Amino acid sequence: DVQMTQSPSSLSASVGDRVTITCRASQSISNYVNWYQQKAGTAPKLLIYAGSSLQSGVPSRFSGSGSGTDFTLTISSLQPEDFATYSCQQSYITPFTFGPGTKVLIK
Amino acid sequence: QVQVVQSGAEVKKPGSSVKVSCKVSGATYSNYGFSWVRQAPGQGLEWMGRTIPILGVANYAPKFQGRVTIAADKSTSIPYMELSSLRSDDTAVYYCAIDRESVYHGMDVWGQGTTVTVSS
Numbered sequence: 001d002v003q004m005t006q007s008p009s010s011l012s013a014s015v016g017d018r019v020t021i022t023c024r025a026s027q028s029i030s031n032y033v034n035w036y037q038q039k040a041g042t043a044p045k046l047l048i049y050a051g052s053s054l055q056s057g058v059p060s061r062f063s064g065s066g067s068g069t070d071f072t073l074t075i076s077s078l079q080p081e082d083f084a085t086y087s088c089q090q091s092y093i094t095p096f097t098f099g100p101g102t103k104v105l106i107k
Numbered sequence: 108q109v110q111v112v113q114s115g116a117e118v119k120k121p122g123s124s125v126k127v128s129c130k131v132s133g134a135t136y137s138n139y140g141f142s143w144v145r146q147a148p149g150q151g152l153e154w155m156g157r158t159i160p161i162l163g164v165a166n167y168a169p170k171f172q173g174r175v176t177i178a179a180d181k182s183t184s185i186p187y188m189e190l191s192s193l194r195s196d197d198t199a200v201y202y203c204a205i206d207r208e209s210v211y212h213g214m215d216v217w218g219q220g221t222t223v224t225v226s227s
Contacts, residue, residue: 001169034213036152043202043220044144044152049213087152091210095168096142098152 002026002090006099012107019075021102023066023088031067032092038101039084047086048073078104109134113203113218119225124191127221129203131186137161140206142214143177143188145199153199157210160186193225 003026013019023033031051036044046055048064051071061076075082083106088099114128129141142157158165160179167175176189190197201221204214 032211036214038152043217044204044214045217046213046215049215050211053212055213055215089152089154089213091206091213094157094166095170096154096157096210098144098154100151 001095002029002093002097004088004090004097004099006088006102008102009100010103010105012105013078014107015078015080017078017107019078019082019104021073021086021088021104023071023073023099025069025071025090028068029090029092032090033064033066033071034089034091035062035064035073036087036089037082037084038087044087075104109136109205109207109216111203111205111216111218113201113221116222117224119193119223121193121195121225121227123193124189125193125223126187126189127201127203127223128180128185128187129218131205134207136205137179137184140210140214141177141179141186142204142206143175144202144204144214146202146220147196147199150199155188158186160184190223193223195225197223198225199223 005024035048038044052064085101085103087101112130137160143155156167156177158177165177179186203218205216
């Protein structure tokens with residue numbers, strides 16, 4: 001299985017901050033990475049697919065980059081509604097594994 | 108607009124089976140990819156498997172192979188996930204997650220989740 005790791009596991013940030021979350025795959029997965037946002041008690045929401053493509057309806061402050069084994073999710077200016085857990089997922093080869101998640105907390 | 112409604116919460120005994128369904132409205136969905144993703148309390152997301160109803164085949168995560176069936180009901184065409192030989196560590200929220208374009212485009216529609224509690 002492809003192992004997905006994320007760092008940090010949690011972070012504290014203020015509204016307006018630039019936030020970067022890193023995801024690393026245990027083998028090359030081209031750009032088959034998706035990013036999801038999950039708020040407590042709700043289903044995940046797709047933010048970014050294919051490494052850097054913004055899902056329809058997602059604010060442009062979210063962006064993704066990377067290819068191969070290293071990927072990043074960036075929130076350019078953190079908003080109050082962005083406090084949530086963010087998970088990467090590879091869809092290159094089954095089983096389609098997820099990273100453990102990064103919890104973004106209010107500072 | 109595509110909407111997904113999953114079946115309701117279940118409480119099961121260890122060793123029994125559970126079947127969770129995923130009802131889709133607002134679209135013709137037989138060529139969509141239906142994955143099942145679970146989340147144990149306080150834990151991350153775990154992909155269990157995927158099917159495309161029109162193809163009638165499924166891929167399963169090795170961890171669940173032999174214990175899970177992911178398919179669409181032949182009479183109603185409603186996608187479902189059935190997990191057998193339940194253990195306490197199967198207690199989780201189970202999500203139906205759909206990729207409408209391809210796995211490359213991510214799972215863009217999710218059900219509300221179904222809580223399955225396994226307890227004696």
